[in-house]
Amino acid sequence: MREVRVVLGDRSYSIHIGAGLAANPELLRTALPAKRILLVSNSTVAPLYASPLMQQIHALGREVHLFELPDGEAYKDVAHIQGIYDALLRLEMDRHSCILALGGGVVGDMAGFAAATYQRGIAFVQMPTTLLAQVDSSVGGKTGVNHPLGKNMIGAFKQPAHVLIDSQFLQSLPDREFCSGLAEVIKYALIRDVAFLSWLESNMVRLLARDQEVLEEAIARSCRHKAEIVMNDELEQGERALLNLGHTFGHAIETFTGYSSWLHGEAIAVGMYLAACFSASMYGLSMETVERIRALFELARLPVNAPNQMSSEDFLRIMRHDKKVKNGSIRLILLPELGRAEVVAVDESVIKTQLDHLMVKYHA
Amino acid sequence: MREVRVVLGDRSYSIHIGAGLAANPELLRTALPAKRILLVSNSTVAPLYASPLMQQIHALGREVHLFELPDGEAYKDVAHIQGIYDALLRLEMDRHSCILALGGGVVGDMAGFAAATYQRGIAFVQMPTTLLAQVDSSVGGKTGVNHPLGKNMIGAFKQPAHVLIDSQFLQSLPDREFCSGLAEVIKYALIRDVAFLSWLESNMVRLLARDQEVLEEAIARSCRHKAEIVMNDELEQGERALLNLGHTFGHAIETFTGYSSWLHGEAIAVGMYLAACFSASMYGLSMETVERIRALFELARLPVNAPNQMSSEDFLRIMRHDKKVKNGSIRLILLPELGRAEVVAVDESVIKTQLDHLMVKYHA
Numbered sequence: 001m002r003e004v005r006v007v008l009g010d011r012s013y014s015i016h017i018g019a020g021l022a023a024n025p026e027l028l029r030t031a032l033p034a035k036r037i038l039l040v041s042n043s044t045v046a047p048l049y050a051s052p053l054m055q056q057i058h059a060l061g062r063e064v065h066l067f068e069l070p071d072g073e074a075y076k077d078v079a080h081i082q083g084i085y086d087a088l089l090r091l092e093m094d095r096h097s098c099i100l101a102l103g104g105g106v107v108g109d110m111a112g113f114a115a116a117t118y119q120r121g122i123a124f125v126q127m128p129t130t131l132l133a134q135v136d137s138s139v140g141g142k143t144g145v146n147h148p149l150g151k152n153m154i155g156a157f158k159q160p161a162h163v164l165i166d167s168q169f170l171q172s173l174p175d176r177e178f179c180s181g182l183a184e185v186i187k188y189a190l191i192r193d194v195a196f197l198s199w200l201e202s203n204m205v206r207l208l209a210r211d212q213e214v215l216e217e218a219i220a221r222s223c224r225h226k227a228e229i230v231m232n233d234e235l236e237q238g239e240r241a242l243l244n245l246g247h248t249f250g251h252a253i254e255t256f257t258g259y260s261s262w263l264h265g266e267a268i269a270v271g272m273y274l275a276a277c278f279s280a281s282m283y284g285l286s287m288e289t290v291e292r293i294r295a296l297f298e299l300a301r302l303p304v305n306a307p308n309q310m311s312s313e314d315f316l317r318i319m320r321h322d323k324k325v326k327n328g329s330i331r332l333i334l335l336p337e338l339g340r341a342e343v344v345a346v347d348e349s350v351i352k353t354q355l356d357h358l359m360v361k362y363h364a
Numbered sequence: 365m366r367e368v369r370v371v372l373g374d375r376s377y378s379i380h381i382g383a384g385l386a387a388n389p390e391l392l393r394t395a396l397p398a399k400r401i402l403l404v405s406n407s408t409v410a411p412l413y414a415s416p417l418m419q420q421i422h423a424l425g426r427e428v429h430l431f432e433l434p435d436g437e438a439y440k441d442v443a444h445i446q447g448i449y450d451a452l453l454r455l456e457m458d459r460h461s462c463i464l465a466l467g468g469g470v471v472g473d474m475a476g477f478a479a480a481t482y483q484r485g486i487a488f489v490q491m492p493t494t495l496l497a498q499v500d501s502s503v504g505g506k507t508g509v510n511h512p513l514g515k516n517m518i519g520a521f522k523q524p525a526h527v528l529i530d531s532q533f534l535q536s537l538p539d540r541e542f543c544s545g546l547a548e549v550i551k552y553a554l555i556r557d558v559a560f561l562s563w564l565e566s567n568m569v570r571l572l573a574r575d576q577e578v579l580e581e582a583i584a585r586s587c588r589h590k591a592e593i594v595m596n597d598e599l600e601q602g603e604r605a606l607l608n609l610g611h612t613f614g615h616a617i618e619t620f621t622g623y624s625s626w627l628h629g630e631a632i633a634v635g636m637y638l639a640a641c642f643s644a645s646m647y648g649l650s651m652e653t654v655e656r657i658r659a660l661f662e663l664a665r666l667p668v669n670a671p672n673q674m675s676s677e678d679f680l681r682i683m684r685h686d687k688k689v690k691n692g693s694i695r696l697i698l699l700p701e702l703g704r705a706e707v708v709a710v711d712e713s714v715i716k717t718q719l720d721h722l723m724v725k726y727h728a
Contacts, residue, residue: 078442078446082442085511085517085518086511086513089511089513089514089517090513113481116520117477117481117508117518117519117520118517118518119517119519120506120507120508120519120520120521120599121520121521121599142484143484144481144484147449147450147453149450149453149454150453153449153453153482153483154449154481154482155481155483155484156480156481156484156485156520157484157485235484235485
């Protein structure tokens with residue numbers, strides 16, 4: 001078992017990472033900061049893992065109730081947050097109770113937002129079950145839901161009281177979702193850790209086989225990077241924006257394809273590859289490095305090409321509506337070299353030219 | 365013009381109090397922390413004050429749009445918060461924009477909650493127009509909405525970036541609402557400032573005549589007390605609970621009467637008087653002091669008797685459901701002496717006996 005500490009004054013907390021820790025009574029005892037707990041999960045994860053976890057919690061003399069959300073990003077809205085409020089109020093949960101999130105990023109974002117806004121804030125513990133949530137969304141306190149006019153438009157910063165990452169949950173994760181999570185792992189290597197990139201190249205085969213030892217290392221290293229960035233810039237005034245490498249392009253792909261056929265990690269893998277290509281032509285990143293990045297994505301079974309039917313105009317039209325746009329130029333995260341990222345405001349016309357050039361290469 | 369400073373680290377802010385300051389361009393320039401502003405008001409206040417204020421803001425070269433809520437506590441719910449989100453998104457407000465609340469406590473609570481949760485938090489400025497909001501709810505960062513199963517159950521702590529209190533807004537306030545606000549002013553005197561109590565006794569007639577000079581003093585003194593308490597205990601872990609003097613009884617009256625016929629200040633005036641009576645019989649407060657408190661409420665045209673049809677059983681039934689209840693005893697704020705308040709856990713049976721005794725006296 002490993003521990004990563006997120007130091008944020010009176011909002012500090014620990015992340016514990018290990019195989020089987022969801023069944024560790026001592027850890028659960030210290031991690032759960034309340035007598036009365038609402039376990040928020042979804043219709044896919046709850047049937048697999050809720051019962052044994054609830055038995056563990058009961059055995060500690062705590063009271064725990066299950067609230068099940070439907071599974072999917074489509075339900076990540078204010079109406080379903082109301083369902084969580086209703087459950088909390090019907091159970092007469094007071095402000096000393098806590099919410100335990102068991103599931104992927106959607107469950108964590110929603111449970112966290114409910115915790116941030118129920119009775120002006122109750123405690124909240126993350127138990128992420130997907131690789132994406134374990135290495136990214138469960139750490140750092142971003143919570144929220146979508147609005148018909150924009151993703152994650154309603155939300156709050158709410159740090160969890162504890163994050164418990166059981167890597168054994170990943171055994172039941174479908175392959176495509178597992179690989180989608182690897183995209184965020186690779187992201188940390190690209191923006192701040194070249195040694196980690198080499199390690200990932202050497203260990204990708206064992207990772208894909210879900211070797212617990214290698215998984216634990218990859219998750220802990222990712223969480224350490226995420227924690228460091230959040231400690232430097234909790235409210236995303238600066239450095240935290242670097243975590244958006246590939247995300248502006250990726251969001252455009254997700255929007256274009258209606259958030260259905262592409263997984264988040266797949267879309268941002270393409271986005272990171274596009275950012276690498278931009279970095280090569282505008283910022284002096286070597287083509288050799290671009291090729292190295294492409295090879296790692298392919299090893300991780302992640303795409304690097306945008307959807308065939310998507311034009312550079314499609315990208316720009318959607319990116320213009322993205323919240324990162326300002327005064328005709330679009331802020332991209334680029335890589336001046338491997339292991340270092342920067343925010344760069346790029347003129348729309350330059351983006352268009354670059355994308356046109358890349359699209360021709362792709363579709364040739 | 366007076367200034368009260370609320371010192372809370374990076375959430376510190378100023379409260380400015382004065383007659384006509386809503387028309388002071390220099391103050392507006394420094395108080396509004398954004399280029400793009402959504403003015404949130406209601407259907408009663410906006411027709412009176414929104415236009416001149418928006419002209420002032422336009423003259424500063426800022427962009428301002430009006431969003432009008434229907435007037436009343438009945439609309440203080442998540443559905444109407446959605447209306448504010450919709451407006452923000454249709455106007456493409458980004459996270460550097462701000463919300464300006466112009467209205468009473470309901471408008472401030474709702475606008476503040478929208479600001480706390482739009483894009484994980486945008487800036488928020490309070491311009492309260494009722495006495496209740498000017499001396500209480502606009503300061504301290506409590507925001508939120510009601511849920512069918514409980515008042516203020518959904519909310520967040522969100523400190524404003526500035527509070528601008530123009531005492532001239534009070535000229536248009538109906539008498540009953542003005543007197544309701546006086547109940548919160550008297551509360552500060554009862555829990556922590558005997559000299560202020562004497563001042564209020566001497567100046568009540570001028571206050572009721574809405575003499576601007578006396579009003580400014582009463583508001584500034586109230587805000588100073590509220591600010592001190594919030595600085596000591598921002599998240600209501602301790603001292604801040606003393607601000608609930610009379611509120612447990614008062615909420616019971618509001619619930620019993622369906623939040624329609626009684627105003628908040630009227631209900632808590634009765635609640636504070638009941639708390640004073642309890643303090644006399646259980647805590648050694650002199651009957652002379654209880655009489656002095658009763659006389660001041662009557663001078664301020666506030667009631668001290670509970671609704672005729674309300675029994676001690678009604679009080680207890682509702683108070684049991686209140687969030688302040690714990691293990692069969694109910695936490696009340698009592699006054700061991702004038703100017704000092706304490707939280708006391710009182711057994712339900714004791715409350716019943718005391719209330720029975722008081723009810724007989726009332727209804728005799």
